[in-house]
Every structure is written in C-alpha cells, then in structure tokens.
Amino acid sequence: MISPSVYIARHMQVMLATLGDMIRSPMSNLMTIAVMGIALALPTGLHVILKNVQQVTAQWDGAAQISLFMKPSVTDKQADQLANILQKRQDVKSVTRITRSEALEEFRKNSGFGEALEALEDNPFPAVIVVFPTEQSDNLLTVQTMLASFKQRPEVELAQLDMQWLKRLYAIMDFGRRGIWVLAAMLSLSVLLVVGNTIRLAIQNRRDEIEIIKLIGGTDAFIRRPFLYTGFWYGLSGGILSWLLVTLSIWLLSGPVSQLATLYDSNYSLSSLDLLGSIILLGLSIFLGLAGSWIAVSRHLDAIEPE
Amino acid sequence: MIEFHNVSKRYPGSGDALSRVSFKLAGGEMAFLTGHSGAGKSTLLKLIAVLIRPTNGQVLINNENIGHISRRRIPYVRRNVGIIFQDHKLLFDRTVFDNVALPLVIAGVSHREIGRRVRASLDKVGLLNKEKSLPITLSGGQQQRVGIARAVVNKPPILLADEPTGNLDPELSREIMELFAQFQQVGVSVLIASHDLDLISQMGHKVLTLDEGRMVAGGMHNAPQGEPR
Ligand SMILES: Nc1ncnc2c1ncn2[C@@H]1O[C@H](COP(=O)(O)OP(=O)(O)OP(=O)(O)O)[C@@H](O)[C@H]1O
Numbered sequence: 001m002i003s004p005s006v007y008i009a010r011h012m013q014v015m016l017a018t019l020g021d022m023i024r025s026p027m028s029n030l031m032t033i034a035v036m037g038i039a040l041a042l043p044t045g046l047h048v049i050l051k052n053v054q055q056v057t058a059q060w061d062g063a064a065q066i067s068l069f070m071k072p073s074v075t076d077k078q079a080d081q082l083a084n085i086l087q088k089r090q091d092v093k094s095v096t097r098i099t100r101s102e103a104l105e106e107f108r109k110n111s112g113f114g115e116a117l118e119a120l121e122d123n124p125f126p127a128v129i130v131v132f133p134t135e136q137s138d139n140l141l142t143v144q145t146m147l148a149s150f151k152q153r154p155e156v157e158l159a160q161l162d163m164q165w166l167k168r169l170y171a172i173m174d175f176g177r178r179g180i181w182v183l184a185a186m187l188s189l190s191v192l193l194v195v196g197n198t199i200r201l202a203i204q205n206r207r208d209e210i211e212i213i214k215l216i217g218g219t220d221a222f223i224r225r226p227f228l229y230t231g232f233w234y235g236l237s238g239g240i241l242s243w244l245l246v247t248l249s250i251w252l253l254s255g256p257v258s259q260l261a262t263l264y265d266s267n268y269s270l271s272s273l274d275l276l277g278s279i280i281l282l283g284l285s286i287f288l289g290l291a292g293s294w295i296a297v298s299r300h301l302d303a304i305e306p307e
Numbered sequence: 308m309i310e311f312h313n314v315s316k317r318y319p320g321s322g323d324a325l326s327r328v329s330f331k332l333a334g335g336e337m338a339f340l341t342g343h344s345g346a347g348k349s350t351l352l353k354l355i356a357v358l359i360r361p362t363n364g365q366v367l368i369n370n371e372n373i374g375h376i377s378r379r380r381i382p383y384v385r386r387n388v389g390i391i392f393q394d395h396k397l398l399f400d401r402t403v404f405d406n407v408a409l410p411l412v413i414a415g416v417s418h419r420e421i422g423r424r425v426r427a428s429l430d431k432v433g434l435l436n437k438e439k440s441l442p443i444t445l446s447g448g449q450q451q452r453v454g455i456a457r458a459v460v461n462k463p464p465i466l467l468a469d470e471p472t473g474n475l476d477p478e479l480s481r482e483i484m485e486l487f488a489q490f491q492q493v494g495v496s497v498l499i500a501s502h503d504l505d506l507i508s509q510m511g512h513k514v515l516t517l518d519e520g521r522m523v524a525g526g527m528h529n530a531p532q533g534e535p536r
Pocket residue numbers: 318319321323324342343344345346347348349350351
C-alpha cells in the first residue's frame with residue numbers, strides 16, 4: 001500500500017523532526033546527553049589508559065633477564081668459566097659479566113659513597129652474571145625453570161628474575177580490566193535508565209496527542225517511531241560527547257606523559273581511542289539510547305487508550 | 308455497511324448500557340441517533356470505532372465482525388471511520404493544516420498529495436483561509452469544522468459524530484448538519500448522535516431512538532434469542 005520511497009521519506013521526516021524538536025528545547029536534552037556522555041566516557045577513558053599501560057609493558061615484555069650473584073668466595077675467573085658454560089645453553093641468547101671490580105667501580109661512580117668504600121679493605125661486591133634468555137624461551141614458564149636450575153649451581157648465591165614485577169603488574173592490569181567491565185556494565189545500565197526516564201516524561205507530555213493519533217487510526221509503530229528516533233539521537237549525541245571527553249582528556253595528559261617518557265629515555269606517546277574503539281563506543285551508545293526508549297515506549301504507550 | 312445484531316454492552320460494575328440492539332445503516336445512508344442522557348448513544352458509537360468491545364452480539368462493518376478483531380487490526384478499522392467529537396480533540400500546538408493532515412500522515416500519503424487533500428477538505432468546511440492558524444484562535448464552531456475536515460480528509464466510508472452541535476447556536480448547528488448531509492450525498496454513511504429533536508426532524512433522515520439501552524425506534528427486529536441471525 002505504501003511505496004518504499006514514501007516509507008523511507010516518512011522515516012527521514014520523523015528522524016529530522018525529532019532532531020528539530022530536540023534542538024528547539026536544548027536545556028532538558030543537554031542534561032540527558034551530558035549524563036550519558038560522562039557515564040560512557042568514564043569506562044572508555046579507563047579502558048584507553050589501561051591499553052596504554054599494556055602497550056608500554058609490551059615493549060618491556062621481551063626483556064626478561066636473570067641476574068646471578070656469585071658467592072663471595074667465587075673468583076672472577078671461576079665466574080668467567082660459569083659464564084662460558086651458561087653461554088652454551090640452548091635457551092640462552094647472551095651472557096654479560098660484571099666483575100667484582102667493575103661492580104665496585106660502578107657503585108663508586110653512581111652512589112657518591114666512594115670515600116666510604118676507600119675505607120673498606122675488601123671489595124664487598126660479588127661477581128654478577130646476567131643471563132638473557134633466547135626469544136623462544138622468553139616466557140614466564142621457561143624462564144622460571146631456568147631460574148630454578150641456576151639456583152642449583154654451587155657458585156650461585158642468589159638468582160633473581162627481573163620479571164617478577166611484570167608478573168605483578170599483569171595481575172593488577174587483569175584486575176583493572178575486570179573492574180572496567182563491571183563499571184561499564186553498571187554505567188550502561190544507568191544510561192539505559194536515564195534515557196528511559198527521559199522518554200517516559202516525553203510520552204507523558206504528549207499524552208493527548210498520542211490518544212488522538214490512536215483515535216484516528218495511528219498504528220503502534222507510527223506512535224513509537226518519534227520516541228525511538230529521539231532515543232537514537234540521545235544515543236548518538238551522548239556517544240559523540242563521551243568520545244570528545246575521552247579524546248580531550250588524553251590530549252591533556254599526553255604532554256606530561258611524553259615528558260615522563262623522555263625521563264625514561266623513551267619516545268613513547270599516549271594513544272587515544274582507535275577507530276574500532278570509537279565505532280564500538282558510538283554503536284554501544286546508540287544501542288543504549290534505542291533500547292532505553294524502546295523499554296519506555298513499550299511500558300507506557302499501551303497504557304494510553306482513547307476513551 | 309454497519310450492522311448491529313443483538314449487541315449488548317455492559318460496563319464493569321453497572322447495568323447494561325446497551326441491550327440487544329439491532330439495526331442496519333446502508334452505504335450512503337444518513338441517520339440520527341437519539342435518546343435521553345445515558346441512553347447509550349455514545350456507547351453505540353464507541354463500539355463502531357472499536358474504542359470498546361461488545362459484551363454480546365455482533366458489530367459488522369462491511370460484513371466483518373469487528374467485535375473480536377485483534378489489537379493490531381484496530382487502527383486500520385478506525386481509518387475507515389471518521390469521528391467527530393463534541394470536544395473536537397484537536398492538537399492545540401499544531402496549525403489547522405497540521406491537524407487536518409494528521410490522518411493522511413498516519414496513512415503514509417505523500418507530501419504533495421497531503422497539501423492538495425488538506426486544502427480540498429478545508430475548502431469544503433469553509434476554512435481555507437485559516438490553514439496557518441492555531442486552533443486556540445478559532446471560535447467553537449470553527450474548531451468543530453476543523454474536526455470535521457480532519458474526519459473526512461482521507462475519505463472514510465463511515466462518518467460518526469457524537470453531539471457535534473452540542474454547544475453551537477441553532478444557525479451554526481444547522482450549517483454543520485447540512486455539511487454532513489453533503490457527505491452523505493457523495494456516498495458516505497453518516498451516523499450522528501444528537502438530542503436536538505427539532506433539528507433532527509427538520510433534516511428529515513432516518514432516526515434511531517435509544518431508551519435505557521434498548522432501541523425503541525428505527526432498529527430491526529431481533530432474531531430469536533440464542534441464534535443471532
Ligand atoms: N466507562 C464507563 N464505565 C461505566 N459505565 C459507563 C461508562 N460509560 C458509560 N457508562 C454508562 O452507560 C450508560 C450509557 O452511557 P452513554 O455515554 O452511552 O450515554 P449517552 O446516551 O451518550 O448519554 P449523553 O447524552 O449524556 O451523552 C450510562 O448509564 C452510563 O452511566
């Protein structure tokens with residue numbers, strides 16, 4: 001009965017009309033949009049920060065190293081021999097030796113306690129062998145078995161894996177990720193309720209109109225349509241606002257972060273939300289806007305019946 | 308066009324508002340529905356617009372029993388029934404044009420066609436120069452005519468009016484009734500509830516009279532109880 005082009009034209013017309021209505025009464029709509037934008041920006045921003053932390057640690061991921069501190073009785077020569085043995089292992093990429101005197105020298109230079117050291121008769125520093133695993137064996141499990149076998153060596157006083165902190169960081173990040181999901185779920189629910197409530201008020205304000213439209217043969221779909229489009233616009237503008245908030249915050253943080261990175265000899269710079277992330281954010285926001293208005297409409301429209 | 312067979316309507320918690328009412332209104336026929344206050348006139352009209360459902364009996368429009376149609380079908384039945392209300396039921400934040408256009412917008416008529424048909428309809432009720440006005444700026448009689456223009460704009464085969472001249476002076480009332488008669492002449496079935504007996508007798512159309520929910524004049528004899536038609 002209705003041709004497709006008329007159908008599409010009608011949808012476009014309702015879509016633009018609802019947008020026009022929203023622009024004409026900006027204050028109440030801006031409140032709803034602001035609540036949506038902020039609520040969505042919070043988990044999104046945290047997600048972006050976590051992703052950045054992940055990127056930073058990924059750069060350090062391939063840098064597991066095992067420091068072997070020799071017993072005081074072990075001479076530099078004995079340490080050399082051990083280093084040669086370790087060098088031949090399949091899972092070892094390279095080995096660095098720090099002799100006792102090198103360790104002492106380094107300490108003297110960097111610590112400023114040089115005078116105090118002069119007073120000591122013996123060099124208190126042990127020889128150190130630093131072992132770098134090959135790329136294949138550079139994962140937590142293999143490195144830990146390597147560590148265990150090094151500890152067995154009679155020359156070794158202490159074997160230390162410089163990856164422990166990384167493991168802890170990963171655990172913290174995993175916790176953070178879950179926390180963000182919980183936060184996102186809760187805030188999404190509140191966005192749903194905010195949109196639902198706004199649409200519910202809009203339905204109440206237009207009660208007479210809805211009743212008249214039902215009287216003269218308007219279908220449920222026809223009556224629903226403007227409210228669903230209003231929900232759509234809330235979703236879209238709330239999504240855009242949260243995107244802007246996140247991007248702005250990252251931009252504000254990027255200056256201090258790159259300064260910090262220079263201190264660590266890195267040219268790392270903060271990355272903001274990528275394209276996929278932006279699309280997901282907008283899509284989720286629009287979905288929440290539509291779903292919220294759908295719930296309000298299906299709960300409240302049936303109650304309005306002409307008499 | 309419209310047929311009632313043994314129709315009864317009981318509102319919850321009260322007696323029968325209509326009891327075993329039977330009558331027929333052919334296509335292109337015009338009739339007045341009269342009776343004392345509380346006789347059941349509004350109830351009968353509401354049954355035709357499916358605003359309420361009958362407790363018993365059959366309400367047929369074009370041989371379709373609309374007493375039991377699904378909720379989804381109701382809007383499409385209402386599109387074939389133009390209704391004029393005593394309190395006009397206009398949208399006061401829309402222009403006269405937009406009010407009259409509403410049934411066409413609902414039916415998905417194209418933009419250009421809407422303009423043409425709304426103006427034809429407003430011309431018919433003599434309000435073409437008021438299309439940009441807001442209803443609040445119009446007199447009671449003019450608002451009533453906007454309501455009529457809206458009811459007829461998509462050319463429904465049935466026109467119902469519930470006390471359309473309730474608070475209009477006799478001259479205006481007569482004008483409105485003449486307008487209805489014009490629609491009847493082009494083939495629309497018109498049913499008007501009114502207790503303005505003088506005017507009704509002047510118009511000289513079929514009269515259906517209700518008394519305490521029973522049709523005491525103008526109806527059909529009831530079929531024997533238990534076997535409707
Ligand atoms: N929604 C309702 N609930 C209960 N009873 C109702 C309802 N509507 C109407 N009635 C009753 O049904 C009977 C018929 O009412 P109806 O409105 O059809 O009368 P009417 O002929 O239109 O009267 P009037 O001329 O005053 O408009 C009345 O006794 C009325 O009290």
